[in-house]
Amino acid sequence: MAEHGTDEHPHGADRLCEAGDRVYSRAVRRGRVPRRDAETAPCLLELALLHPDPDDMDWLVPTAPQEVMTRLLRAVYDEVGESHRRVGSAVAAFERYTGLGRRDPAASTEGSSIRVLDGLARIQAAMDEATEACTTEVLTVQPGGIRREHELAEGLHRAMTLRGRGVRMRDLYNHVARHGQGLLTYLELMGDAVEARTLDEVIDRLILFDRTVAFIPANPERTMALELRHPALIQYLATVFERLWRLAIPLTAPLPDTGIEGISHREQSIAALLAEGHQDAVIAERLGISVRTCRAHIARLSETLGAASRTQLGVRIAQAGLDGPPRTASTDPALSVPGVPGSRLPAARGSRTVR
Template sequence: MPRRDAGPVPCLLDLALLHPDPDDMDWLVPTSPQEVMTRLLRGLYDEVSASQRRVGSAVTAFEWYADLGQRRLAPAAAEGTSIRVLDGLARIQAAMDEATQACTTEVLTVQPGGIRREHELSEGLHRALALRGRGVRMRDLYTHVARHGQGLLNYLELMGDAVEARTLDEVIDRLILFDRTVAFVPANTDRTMALELRHPALVEYLVTVFERLWRLALPLTAPLPDTGIEGISHRERSIAALLAEGHQDAVIAERLGISVRTCRAHIARLSETLGAASRTQLGVRIAQTGLDALPGSSAPVGAPGGRGTPTAR
């Protein structure tokens, strides 16, 4: 049914009897019986956490009904749970908490953006501490800019050797993988919706993406490689390569996790260092000095005399 038609009957969404269609989020589709039972049980658990006896009875009832529903489901309906749309921050949080409780070995995350704010780090701190307490290993990927945030450094110090962090010039959008069996990715730009992925092929693909980025990344404690060009920092080299690709300032800032103002300040320093009086001339100088190749790229470097050697990572 169209999403707008559910407005007069909010309980259909509140009880998760309907959920957004992954292929078209303007439409709602029925939720499988065992998934509805799971949600109702979670709410019941929160309300009666003081009564272990009642919770135990509810779990027993849930298992019986879930098994019954599973036998009656058509195969196609059962497969639909491999991609689940989580609509709203509360549902995303609940699903993440559930995955955290089930996790036993490993969590992989990609955290885009720049310096991590305190509230962003504290949001998932309870999950991270619970994972550390069970001996779960965590690996996190950030942008290089995140190195400058004291909050991240404090978080890593608190977590100790349970967390290993590395950084790149730019990373993909947010990704969280639990035990290589379930993944969470944003479903819209403001991250008020997410996709919970349990399809083995999709999860394996995302694990492969993470592992390849991880091999390219630098440990958080390792210094950034020198550009080989006097007066040009590693970040300015990254900006130069993205300028050479034709990206606008706002796009470059977003990809590198910095503000537009900071990005433009770096561009101004690049122009001054390379002696460029205009954006067009800056593009020419970037190509001449070999800065049009991203750090770590094997692309050929430009003219003699001003060339820099890209550093493999």
């Protein structure tokens, strides 16, 4: 409720108010509580003792008491003057909660392995904490189009911190990101600390630290994120990254030739997605380009292949072999295309060629 502001709950996690104690105890016993139950104790969300259930945002799950106690003790030891008093207070406050959670071990496991970060401030704080703990490598997938300089600058302080510790970084982008000066400047600044590769399509954003903790978006606006620490999930995401990495092309290497004069690599990618039946907006999103740019490429593709309509374009794409793995004109006569120098593909029966 609006009247229950943080001013009415001026305390820390080691000395909960009566309402907070009641709701948190219920959450630990049951594994989760309805979001409405926490309206009288906003301190629980403020202190990250409760967080949204990844499977149902109308429910809140408790952070494991052991995790809360560890977090408290870390802060306590930083406050040398009050360390002894606050350590005793923290332990006393959470020993009882630990006992309450023993009936449902899965609840505490989930609470520590999947955490919902609600709000950009919490996401940034969690990322900073993971950066400080990272010692070996960071793997990232950065979807979308050309990276704007302000987007790159947001995480630059973390990247520089990692570089200073000798951490290896590998980044995956869409091919279109190659055309952004901001990315080139960033990579030049980072030097050998970062290796970048590109693909036609990549998965949604992923940041993986030391193969122990990963961050992925939890909503389209990216104002919420999931912090993942479950070993099986981490292993799965790392495997996905490594397979994409093997397919990707180093940023320093040129994109492969399509083997068809007048058709660019991007137009070949668009042709393959058109053959799968995707609409312009879907194709644009998957390749990280605007719908307007996508349609301009489709128009050029139609002209090159001599297609007078979308239906005919689909036929031409299939005849040219652009609906599957790339082939070269020198090794496959099926690539002969009307209107393309040196090509001999016959026009579709009953169709006309646009010249």
